[in-house]
Amino acid sequence: MPITAFSSSRGMELDVEQLLARLAEEGAQIGLAQASPIPEEWKSHIPTDLECPSCFRRGAEVVRAGRSKADGQVVRQAYFRFGKSGATTGHHPFCDFTGNVPVGHIPENLVLFSTAKDGVSRAVRDLVCKGIALHIFEQRDIRAMREWFFRQKQQSQFVVTLEPGLPAWLESLRRYCHWTPRRSARHFALTDDVFKIPAFDFKAAARTELTLRYQAVLKEMFDKKSSCTV
Numbered sequence: 001m002p003i004t005a006f007s008s009s010r011g012m013e014l015d016v017e018q019l020l021a022r023l024a025e026e027g028a029q030i031g032l033a034q035a036s037p038i039p040e041e042w043k044s045h046i047p048t049d050l051e052c053p054s055c056f057r058r059g060a061e062v063v064r065a066g067r068s069k070a071d072g073q074v075v076r077q078a079y080f081r082f083g084k085s086g087a088t089t090g091h092h093p094f095c096d097f098t099g100n101v102p103v104g105h106i107p108e109n110l111v112l113f114s115t116a117k118d119g120v121s122r123a124v125r126d127l128v129c130k131g132i133a134l135h136i137f138e139q140r141d142i143r144a145m146r147e148w149f150f151r152q153k154q155q156s157q158f159v160v161t162l163e164p165g166l167p168a169w170l171e172s173l174r175r176y177c178h179w180t181p182r183r184s185a186r187h188f189a190l191t192d193d194v195f196k197i198p199a200f201d202f203k204a205a206a207r208t209e210l211t212l213r214y215q216a217v218l219k220e221m222f223d224k225k226s227s228c229t230v
């Protein structure tokens, strides 16, 4: 669940508290008390304005921080929910927040600059802040870059239409059969006389039988492997 969302009308990324404070400020109202319900006007504005930071779909709902009844401490962080209801479709299937991801989950391609402590994140945070302060770029540009990245990801997806058990079956075929292009396996009948041969290697016979049965598949695998290693 994302803890920030992009406000398209304001051109900035906001967390729930920042959004509620802005809405109060814009409506010349005093800030919303912790237990006060969100005004209906705000509720209808939020889904049409706030975008998911990963897939840019709208339809956000605010889920406020959960607080302990005993001491008022925050026990659950506030977040934005993009559920499927009515006209809202929820996250895109390729969105990093699709599924049951925990609140505050940071996808691999995003960095939470507010808390990231490592040197590279700090340096990038400083550059981003300076770039915005000097009006070299603005938050909309950063959002546009993320959208470009998401579109790239979408365009490079492809559907694999493969029987799920096939790779494992091919691997066991490769492991158990001994097929080479130079020495073709020869079929021989398993008669009673053969069974009477002391220490007859049934495993080797079974492998030969399997090799004969799937010779074409084994040849194809051998050719593909050869062409890959050339």
Ligand SMILES: [Zn+2]
Pocket: 052, 053, 054, 055, 056, 057, 082, 090, 091, 092, 095, 096, 097, 098
């Ligand atoms: Zn999303």
